[in-house]
Amino acid sequence: MKYTEDDLREELKTKEYEYGFYTDIESDTFPVGLNEDVVRAISMKKEEPEWMTEWRLEAYRYWESMIEPEWANVNYKKPDFQGISYYSAPNKKPKYESLDEVDPELLDTFKKLGISLDEQKMLAGVAMDVVVDSVSVATSFKKSLGEKGIIFCSISEAIREHPALVKKYLGTVVPQRDNFYAALNSAVFSDGSFCYIPKGVRCPMELSTYFRINQAGTGQFERTLLIADEGSYVSYLEGCTAPSRDENQLHAAVVELIALDDAEIKYSTVQNWYPGNAEGKGGVYNFVTKRGICEKNAKISWTQVETGSAITWKYPSCILKGDNSVGEFYSIAVTNNYQQADTGTKMIHLGKNTKSTIISKGISAGHSQNSYRGLVHISARADNARNFSQCDSLLMGNACGAHTFPYIEAKNKSAKVEHEATTSKIGEDQIFYCNQRGIDTEKAIALIVNGFSKEVLNKLPMEFAVEAQKLLEISLEGSVG
Amino acid sequence: MAFENLVDVESPIHDVRSEAIKTFEDEGFPSKRNEDWKYTSLNSILKHDYSVFPKQENHTEYRDIKKYLINDIDSYKIIFIDGKYSSHLSQTTHEGIDVCLMSSALAKPKYRPIIENYFNKAATKDSISSLNTAFSQEGAYIHIPKNKLVEKPIQIVHFSTGNESALMLQPRNLIVVDENSHVQIIERHQSLTENPVLTNCVTEIFAGKRSIVDYYKIQNDKQSASLIDNTFIKQKDESHASVHTFSFGGNLTRNNLSFYQEGERIDSTLKGVTIIGDKQHVDHNTLVHHIEPNCESHQDYKGIFGDRSTGVFNGKVLVNKEAQKTNAFQSNNNILLTDKASINTKPQLEIFADDVKCSHGCTIGQLDEDAMFYMQSRGIPEKEARALLMFAFSNNVMNSVKIPEIKQRITKIIANKLGVNLGFDL
Numbered sequence: 001m002k003y004t005e006d007d008l009r010e011e012l013k014t015k016e017y018e019y020g021f022y023t024d025i026e027s028d029t030f031p032v033g034l035n036e037d038v039v040r041a042i043s044m045k046k047e048e049p050e051w052m053t054e055w056r057l058e059a060y061r062y063w064e065s066m067i068e069p070e071w072a073n074v075n076y077k078k079p080d081f082q083g084i085s086y087y088s089a090p091n092k093k094p095k096y097e098s099l100d101e102v103d104p105e106l107l108d109t110f111k112k113l114g115i116s117l118d119e120q121k122m123l124a125g126v127a128m129d130v131v132v133d134s135v136s137v138a139t140s141f142k143k144s145l146g147e148k149g150i151i152f153c154s155i156s157e158a159i160r161e162h163p164a165l166v167k168k169y170l171g172t173v174v175p176q177r178d179n180f181y182a183a184l185n186s187a188v189f190s191d192g193s194f195c196y197i198p199k200g201v202r203c204p205m206e207l208s209t210y211f212r213i214n215q216a217g218t219g220q221f222e223r224t225l226l227i228a229d230e231g232s233y234v235s236y237l238e239g240c241t242a243p244s245r246d247e248n249q250l251h252a253a254v255v256e257l258i259a260l261d262d263a264e265i266k267y268s269t270v271q272n273w274y275p276g277n278a279e280g281k282g283g284v285y286n287f288v289t290k291r292g293i294c295e296k297n298a299k300i301s302w303t304q305v306e307t308g309s310a311i312t313w314k315y316p317s318c319i320l321k322g323d324n325s326v327g328e329f330y331s332i333a334v335t336n337n338y339q340q341a342d343t344g345t346k347m348i349h350l351g352k353n354t355k356s357t358i359i360s361k362g363i364s365a366g367h368s369q370n371s372y373r374g375l376v377h378i379s380a381r382a383d384n385a386r387n388f389s390q391c392d393s394l395l396m397g398n399a400c401g402a403h404t405f406p407y408i409e410a411k412n413k414s415a416k417v418e419h420e421a422t423t424s425k426i427g428e429d430q431i432f433y434c435n436q437r438g439i440d441t442e443k444a445i446a447l448i449v450n451g452f453s454k455e456v457l458n459k460l461p462m463e464f465a466v467e468a469q470k471l472l473e474i475s476l477e478g479s480v481g
Numbered sequence: 482m483a484f485e486n487l488v489d490v491e492s493p494i495h496d497v498r499s500e501a502i503k504t505f506e507d508e509g510f511p512s513k514r515n516e517d518w519k520y521t522s523l524n525s526i527l528k529h530d531y532s533v534f535p536k537q538e539n540h541t542e543y544r545d546i547k548k549y550l551i552n553d554i555d556s557y558k559i560i561f562i563d564g565k566y567s568s569h570l571s572q573t574t575h576e577g578i579d580v581c582l583m584s585s586a587l588a589k590p591k592y593r594p595i596i597e598n599y600f601n602k603a604a605t606k607d608s609i610s611s612l613n614t615a616f617s618q619e620g621a622y623i624h625i626p627k628n629k630l631v632e633k634p635i636q637i638v639h640f641s642t643g644n645e646s647a648l649m650l651q652p653r654n655l656i657v658v659d660e661n662s663h664v665q666i667i668e669r670h671q672s673l674t675e676n677p678v679l680t681n682c683v684t685e686i687f688a689g690k691r692s693i694v695d696y697y698k699i700q701n702d703k704q705s706a707s708l709i710d711n712t713f714i715k716q717k718d719e720s721h722a723s724v725h726t727f728s729f730g731g732n733l734t735r736n737n738l739s740f741y742q743e744g745e746r747i748d749s750t751l752k753g754v755t756i757i758g759d760k761q762h763v764d765h766n767t768l769v770h771h772i773e774p775n776c777e778s779h780q781d782y783k784g785i786f787g788d789r790s791t792g793v794f795n796g797k798v799l800v801n802k803e804a805q806k807t808n809a810f811q812s813n814n815n816i817l818l819t820d821k822a823s824i825n826t827k828p829q830l831e832i833f834a835d836d837v838k839c840s841h842g843c844t845i846g847q848l849d850e851d852a853m854f855y856m857q858s859r860g861i862p863e864k865e866a867r868a869l870l871m872f873a874f875s876n877n878v879m880n881s882v883k884i885p886e887i888k889q890r891i892t893k894i895i896a897n898k899l900g901v902n903l904g905f906d907l
Contacts, residue, residue, distance in 0.1 A: 071516070378845075380820055395835035398802055404830040410815070410845045411823040417845035419828070425835040 033082045036060060039187050042086060046156045046190075049163060059176035059186030066180045073371040073403055074340040076311045079250045079285060086188045086221070144204070151196040152207055155223050158194035165196055169227055173256040173291045173319070181252040181313075182289040185221045189254070192223035197232040197263070206461050208237040222253040228263035228298075235266040237464055249274075249284045251309075257292030257300055261322065264299040265292065268460050269316075270468050273308035280338025280367070283310025290314065296322035296351070303459045305468040306333040306341060315373065317346035320354035320382075327356040330456040334472060335368030335400070344374035344391075344405075349382040349415075358389035361453050363472075365396040371403040378415040385415045393423040394452055446473050494587065497601050501614035508608035520793040520825040521764040526707045526733050529677045531649035533616055541673070543570060546640055549671045554886050556667075557635040559621045563642055564650045566619055579624040580635055583653055586622040595624055599657050603685040603713035603741065610711050610737075613683040617653035620682075625662040627689075634665040634884060639682070641706070643674030654684040656694070663693040665884060670700065670708055678706040685713050688720040690744070695723050697887055701730035701894055704759060711737045718744030725882055726753040727891050728763045729898055739768040740778065742804075747776040754875040754891070756898055758787035758818075767796045771804040771834075780811040783875045786822040794826040796841070802833040811841035816848060816874065868901040 030038060039060045043053040068078060145152050151162060159166050176186040197203055228234050238255075251273070259265045267290075276283025286309040292300040302316040318327030329345040347356035356376065364370035372391045393402035404421045426448050434444035449472060450457070457465050510527060511518040541562050550558065557580045560570040566582050573581045579592075586592040604610045621637045639652050650670075658664055672678045688694045700708060708731050714722050728734050740749045755763045769778040784792045798809045815824045828841040848870045856866035872895065882888045896902060 380823075393830075393832070395832065395837075398805070398833075398835045400835070401831065401833040403832070404828075404841070406828060406843070408826045408843060408845065409823070410817060410825075411820070413817040413820050413822065413847060415817065415845055416847070417843070419841075419843040421828070421830060421841050423830055423832045423837060423839040425837070 030085050032085045034060075034084070034086055034188065038086055042188055042190060046159070048156070048159055051163075051167065052159055055171070055176070056187050059183050060188075062177040063180070063183035063187055066177075066183055068180050072313050072342040073369065073373070073405070074311050074313065074342050076285065076340070081184070084250060086190070148201050148204065149198040150201060150203060151194065153194055155189070155192040155194045155225060158225070162194075162196070165227065166194070166225065169256070169258055170225055171256075173258060173293050174254050174289050179289060181287040182254050185223060185252050185254045185289070189221040189223035192225070192253070194224075195226045195234065195236065197228045197234045199229045200231040201229075202232065203234040206235045206237055208239070220249070220251050220253070222251075224253070224255040225258075226256070226265060226267070227258045228260060228265050230260045231262040232260075233264045235268070235461060237268050237270075237461060239270040239272075239464070239467070250287070251284055252287045253289070255288070255290040255316075257290075259292060259294045259298035259300050259325075261296040261298060263295070264301075266301045266461075267292070267303070267316070268464055269302075269304040269306075270460075270464060270471065271304065271306045271308050271312075272471055274310075275308045275337065275339050276310040278337050280310070283339070284308065285311045286314060287311075288314040290316035291319065291346075292317070292327075293319045294322055294325035294327060294351075294354075297324045298322055299326040299328070301328040301330070301459070302345065303330045303456065304332070304343075305456070305460070305471065306331070306343060307471050309341070310339055312339075312341040312343055314343045315345055317348070318356065319348045319350065320356065320385075321350045323351040324353045325351055326354070328459075329356075329358045329360070330459045331360045332363070332453045332456045332468075332472070333361070333370055333372075334363045335365070335370045337366040337368060339366075339368040341369070342371040342373055344372045346375040347377070347387060349376075349378045349385040349387070352381070352383045353385070354382055355386045356388075358387070358391070359455050360389075360391040361456055362391070362393040362402055363396070363449065363452070364393070364400040364402050367399045369401045369403070371405060372421075373405040373407075375407040376409070376417055376419070377407075378410040378412050378417065380411040382412050383414050385412060385417075387415075387417045387419075389417075389419045391419075391421040392452070393421070394449070395423065395425050449473075494596065494600055498615050501601075501606075501611040504606055504611040505608050505615055508611075511608060517766060517795070520791075520795075521733070521735055521762065523733075526677070526679055529647040529679070531647045531677075531679055533649050533651070541567065541570070541640065541642060545673060546570065546638070546671075549638060549640075549669060550636060551634075551667060551886050551890055554634065554884070556633045559635070559637045561619060561639045561652065563640070563644065563648065564619055564652065578626065578629055578631060579622065581622050583620040583622045583655060584618060586655070592622070592624075595657055596655075599685065599687055600655060601685070603687065603715045603739075604683055604711065605713070605739070609681060609709055610683055613651045613653060613681050613711065617651040617683065620653035620655070622654075623656045623658075623664070623666070625658045625664050625692075627659045627661060629659075629662045631662070631664040634667055637666065637668045639670045639680065641672040641674075641676075641678045641680075643672065643676035643678075647677045648679070650678065650680045650682070652680065652682045654682070656684065656686045657689075658687065658692045658694050659689040661691045662689070665695045665697075667697045667699065667884075667887065669698075670702055670706070672703050672706040675703060675705045678702075679709070680706070681709045681711075683711045683713075686715070686722065688714065688716045688722045690717045691719045692717075693721045695883055696725070697882070697884070698724065698726045698736075699887075699890070699894075700726065700728040700734055703730065704732050704761065706731050707733040709735045709737070713739050713741070714749070715741045715743055716747045716749065719746045720744070721748045721750075723750035723752070723881070725878065726765070727894070728753065728755040728765075729757065729894055731761065731763075733762045733764075735764045735766065737766045739770070741770045742772050742776045742778070745773045745775045747773070749776075749778040750881065751778070751780045751782075752878040752881060753782045754878045754895075755782070755784040755786075755792060756871070756875075756895060757785075757790040757792070758898075759790060760788070761790045762792075763790075764793035765795070766793075769798050769809060771798070771800045771807045771809060774803065774805045774807070776804065777808045778810070780813075781878055782813045783878055784813075784815040784824065785818065785871055785874065786815065786824055787818040789819075789821040791822065792824045792826075794824075794828070794843075796827075797829040797831065798839060798841070800830075800832045800834050800837055800839065805834050805836045807834060807837040807839065809837070809839040813841075813843045814874070815843075815845045816871075817845065864899075865901050868896070868899045871895070871899065
């Protein structure tokens with residue numbers, strides 16, 4: 001039997017979300033709705049100090065006066081912000097000494113995801129701060145990090161244990177009133193990760209957090225704050241899967257990176273939340289604000305592989321404030337069925353001799369819409385700034401769309417900016433070439449897509465790269481006509 | 482509206498006008514909050530109290546305007562002074578082809594079918610175009626019937642004399658080119674004094690099957706003048722249309738240029754050279770809409786920005802689902818000469834078909850220091866070396882200009898602008 005493209009297409013259509021399951025952990029969930037009392041209650045629940053509560057309330061007041069942005073190239077039913085419960089945490093929250101004490105059901109969840117802690121520990125030497133529905137449940141490798149002076153914990157713990165650091169940096173890159181979703185996040189964020197690398201320390205392992213949206217009807221508002229002190233280096237991984245569910249779930253995270261003089265931060269994301277079913281029903285709304293600031297000679301590198309979510313609205317950005325700082329953005333965004341993605345980056349060149357590189361690969365299949373939206377801004381004082389951008393789109397099938405909206409603003413005569421974009425489909429001649437050499441069409445497509453995304457895949461840490469490659473194959477299987 | 486008594490109510494386009502007035506009343510002038518006008522603010526040019534219908538008759542002699550025309554070739558001329566047609570300066574025709582006035586075309590019943598079929602059929606209904614539709618009274622009317630090769634180019638020139646302290650002009654051109662015909666048109670807006678002028682021009686061009694339309698826009702006006710130019714081109718099967726825009730003068734210049742490809746195997750070319758300084762502002766806003774399969778479009782815009790000038794390029798390529806096998810190319814290259822100058826560019830692609838080749842490239846950079854050194858080491862003074870590089874930079878666009886006299890004229894304008902004499906024509 002010949003395996004035809006139609007078969008492939010059929011298989012893809014009927015393919016259910018592989019990671020779609022639901023863990024029944026008793027949750028401590030707030031009633032739906034949002035008001036100042038809810039914000040206070042969240043803060044109290046987290047045993048936060050006074051200044052933090054005030055900070056949240058301030059954000060809430062801004063949020064009330066803001067309206068939801070509509071400029072993105074996506075269509076969706078706006079979430080009802082009063083119909084969401086803003087806090088959900090696994091009920092029992094004991095402090096575990098070892099994995100044996102963790103709720104077995106939870107461990108099972110991780111096993112299904114293929115990220116069981118013990119395996120991860122052994123395999124990759126990865127320290128994991130596992131977040132199930134907003135609260136850190138298990139933290140590992142803390143000790144060995146502690147020896148180097150590295151702080152890696154949940155943000156609520158950091159607020160309690162390291163208030164000076166949090167107070168100094170929280171909201172400095174993404175202020176409370178930055179945008180609608182950032183304001184919402186600032187008001188109600190339930191948990192997230194906090195990381196501080198001291199001066200001159202090179203973090204010995206990849207830091208990693210797995211996020212997981214669990215409880216039905218709860219939005220997840222993560223807050224990540226990562227500070228790399230002078231001359232330090234850290235590589236941070238963030239990966240996500242979510243259970244299959246029909247109603248839309250809202251996710252509005254904020255990530256702030258601070259790279260002080262000579263520091264380097266590498267932030268990698270693999271995002272594979274539930275994208276909705278083949279008819280476009282359900283799926284996660286992913287409205288994320290990610291931004292980093294580079295001081296002198298610092299470097300921030302964003303790498304992302306986006307395959308999930310019904311709606312993605314995400315622009316990891318770099319503010320190149322210090323002289324000689326470097327910003328990088330490598331992205332693969334895959335959309336299938338009725339997914340919509342509007343993603344890209346902002347590179348704000350403020351310092352002299354700043355450099356930025358943008359490589360964005362968009363792959364759209366099915367009825368999906370994939371947009372790249374980016375800004376390169378060279379301010380008048382940014383002498384010798386240099387930018388190179390490349391956005392390539394691959395279209396599969398004639399029902400999808402690819403869009404590019406690059407904004408380029410240059411105010412300095414010594415700026416060198418290059419932007420290139422192409423849109424194409426997989427060439428019949430390329431497939432023919434592979435077929436001719438005994439590679440079947442499906443394999444050939446996987447091969448070509450892999451080659452298309454190689455520049456970005458190469459930037460991922462090794463353990464992630466394998467997973468990402470697999471993800472690409474799964475999410476595109478059979479979508480080629 | 483107080484203007485209504487000044488407008489001809491009996492005109493065949495009266496309904497279109499009333500609707501347009503309503504659109505403009507509802508929307509007003511676009512502000513920076515409008516995405517398409519993000520980088521161009523009209524505030525500075527809207528502060529003048531413009532008179533919309535100049536009353537004074539004016540006497541302008543041929544010698545006053547001679548230098549603004551391209552005289553070394555025989556051509557048809559349609560010349561307007563302060564928005565009014567000047568018969569003694571113009572040279573129109575009705576022999577085989579119609580090169581005449583919008584007002585007479587609107588008045589005479591024999592043009593009625595054309596007007597009804599084409600007038601306001603390509604222009605978008607945004608507020609700026611609506612403003613023109615509502616208040617325009619005059620402009621060029623060109624109709625080339627089937628199988629005609631128009632031997633002479635047609636020059637459309639709008640002069641303003643400054644008899645009014647501040648004048649707003651609303652010229653309206655309609656150009657209909659039927660099957661297999663070929664026409665070349667040169668358009669220019671020129672003010673003769675330093676009084677502020679705002680021109681809001683709408684040109685609709687319909688290129689029939691297998692027709693060839695070449696359109697050249699020379700924008701080298703005084704810096705008291707501002708121009709909002711709206712050009713809409715609808716093309717049928719296998720037609721070739723090109724628009725070259727040369728922007729050197731004017732205070733604020735906004736070029737809205739839209740191509741709609743309503744057939745197969747169409748070729749569209751959009752090219753432009755912008756060289757500005759002082760506090761000038763030039764904004765190119767282009768749209769190429771690929772509606773049917775097997776078409777091509779080529780965009781190439783070059784910009785050199787000095788002093789405190791600002792440039793904007795906002796190019797959009799839209800490929801419909803049906804428009805398979807489209808080849809769309811877009812390129813925008815810019816040079817910033819000073820730190821006070823700035824450029825904002827936004828080359829957009831929106832693609833809904835999978836079997837297409839679309840690309841855009843955009844660069845911002847400087848003149849090559851090595852090349853400068855090379856020339857200077859061989860005895861070419863810095864100023865000339867710089868000018869040579871700039872000429873070379875814009876050469877791609879100049880090369881596709883089909884009328885040599887225009888090429889010469891543009892070369893002269895650029896040389897003047899740069900203050901050099903290269904002693905040869907490019």
